[in-house]
Amino acid sequence: EADIYQTPRYLVIGTGKKITLECSQTMGHDKMYWYQQDPGMELHLIHYSYGVNSTEKGDLSSESTVSRIRTEHFPLTLESARPSHTSQYLCASSEGPGVTNEQFFGPGTRLTVL
């Protein structure tokens, strides 16, 4: 069973606010990912990390930033939220080579910026 957690599950904030979306996993996975998904649309990779102190931008350009100071923790930060950031944000993790590299997803954070 996947043990990957995201908080908050829902967030409504005003424009210009700084927010941090939390993601933690207890599976000891090296690899973690952030996706953005609008309703009825595909998942787009916005950030990924292959280990501590390693972060890369994904295919979809995003104004968010991430950090990976601990293996289990991969927070995403928006310095100044805008209505265009309204979306669902999904965090995932995977184990790596030698296995299927199945990604396990957290429950997601649904962000609304007014």
Next chain:
Amino acid sequence: GQNIDQPTEMTATEGAIVQINCTYQTSGFNGLFWYQQHAGEAPTFLSYNVLDGLEEKGRFSSFLSRSKGYSYLLLKELQMKDSASYLCAVSGAGSYQLTFGKGTKLSVIP
């Protein structure tokens, strides 16, 4: 780059069999995944194919042809709870990242 195509919507009857197709073009290939996503929820893993052929797991089977850039997900004995979006995703060569298709929304009707 990678391009993944799958039908937008499908409808099938409870108890029937449905096949959801996925075609892909990639610069490299390291495996193909199928995920199920219920509305408003996170995707959950269904199957993984890296070699040609059929992988069976209960009511769900997935097929891959690497030479044709083609996969399908077969769902048997459909149940109402199978109403969901089914996402095809490809992992590129030397990469742990997944590129997802737009998903196929399956509606199961009585």
